Amino acid sequence: ETGVTQTPRHLVMGMTNKKSLKCEQHLGHNAMYWYKQSAKKPLELMFVYNFKEQTENNSVPSRFSPECPNSSHLFLHLHTLQPEDSALYLCASSQDRGPSYEQYFGPGTRLTVT
Amino acid sequence: GQNIDQPTEMTATEGAIVQINCTYQTSGFNGLFWYQQHAGEAPTFLSYNVLDGLEEKGRFSSFLSRSKGYSYLLLKELQMKDSASYLCAVMDSNYQLIWGAGTKLIIKP
Numbered sequence: 001e002t003g004v005t006q007t008p009r010h011l012v013m014g015m016t017n018k019k020s021l022k023c024e025q026h027l028g029h030n031a032m033y034w035y036k037q038s039a040k041k042p043l044e045l046m047f048v049y050n051f052k053e054q055t056e057n058n059s060v061p062s063r064f065s066p067e068c069p070n071s072s073h074l075f076l077h078l079h080t081l082q083p084e085d086s087a088l089y090l091c092a093s094s095q096d097r098g099p100s101y102e103q104y105f106g107p108g109t110r111l112t113v114t
Numbered sequence: 115g116q117n118i119d120q121p122t123e124m125t126a127t128e129g130a131i132v133q134i135n136c137t138y139q140t141s142g143f144n145g146l147f148w149y150q151q152h153a154g155e156a157p158t159f160l161s162y163n164v165l166d167g168l169e170e171k172g173r174f175s176s177f178l179s180r181s182k183g184y185s186y187l188l189l190k191e192l193q194m195k196d197s198a199s200y201l202c203a204v205m206d207s208n209y210q211l212i213w214g215a216g217t218k219l220i221i222k223p
Contacts, residue, residue: 004156042118042213043157043201056210090156097209099144099164105156 003027004106006091012112015081021109023074023091029104031097032074034066037088037108049074050097081113116140118214120202125220126192134187134200134217142207148176148187149201151216157201160187189219197221 004025013019025032034046048056049068063085065077074091088110092103119137126132138146145164149157163169163178163185175188187200199216206212 040122040215042215043203043211045210048210056208099205099209100162102147102159102162103211105158107156 004091004093004104006089006106006109008109009107010110010112012114013078013081014114015083017081018077018079020078021076021089021091021111023076023106025072025074025091025093025104025106027093027095027104029093029095030071031094031101032068032071033092033094033103034074034076035090035092037090043090047076048097055097078111081111083113086111086113116204116206116212118202118204118212120200120214120217122215123218123220125222126189128192128194128221128223130192131188131190132192132219134189134202134219136185136187136202136214138183138185138202138204138212138214140204140206140212143180144205144207144209146176146178146185147203147205147211148185149203150198151201152198160200192221194221194223 007022031050036044046060047066067075088108090108091106094101094103117139148160151157161176168177173190178185199218201216202214203211
């Protein structure tokens with residue numbers, strides 16, 4: 001049990017669909033992250049929230065839209081995705097941003113865009 | 115640009131020792147992390163090094179040389195459950211983690 005949960009675990013969607021990924025952390029952390037993990041590639045940081053405020057947006061296409069209503073919940077809204085967006089989407093949290101704070105990861109959502 | 119290099123795959127024998135290397139070039143340095151990721155599961159934290167030297171934690175040890183931009187993860191007394199991918203990540207000057215592509219470790223009986 002890592003303390004970070006993600007739903008759904010698997011998602012298949014067409015390019016015209018709209019769906020949302022949900023992440024919840026039960027660790028009392030202040031920072032939350034969305035990552036994309038593609039096969040044999042490094043983890044790609046997408047978004048960072050610290051105390052509910054977005055602090056990083058690493059040139060992510062607008063078809064990905066994050067939402068952080070409170071410090072425990074993080075959403076990733078998806079619309080008009082492309083097949084190359086198929087990947088594992090990982091949510092993580094850390095006590096704070098800064099040196100030595102390790103990130104705790106959820107199990108991920110395996111997304112397939114058809 | 116920022117870059118983390120680690121071998122794609124390694125094979126070792128149960129009970130043996132294996133060393134997984136990681137070299138990095140980043141904008142600033144605020145520490146190096148090692149994570150373990152079993153297939154289909156979340157990455158889990160193994161170690162953090164910010165000063166040069168060796169950090170030992172049970173069967174796992176991690177070494178850092180900042181002047182060489184180099185780290186390794188040492189796994190002793192290998193067990194079948196150690197079969198996983200091992201991810202090296204460096205925290206840059208913006209407190210972002212820059213990740214390597216991971217090393218898949220295969221343990222054979």
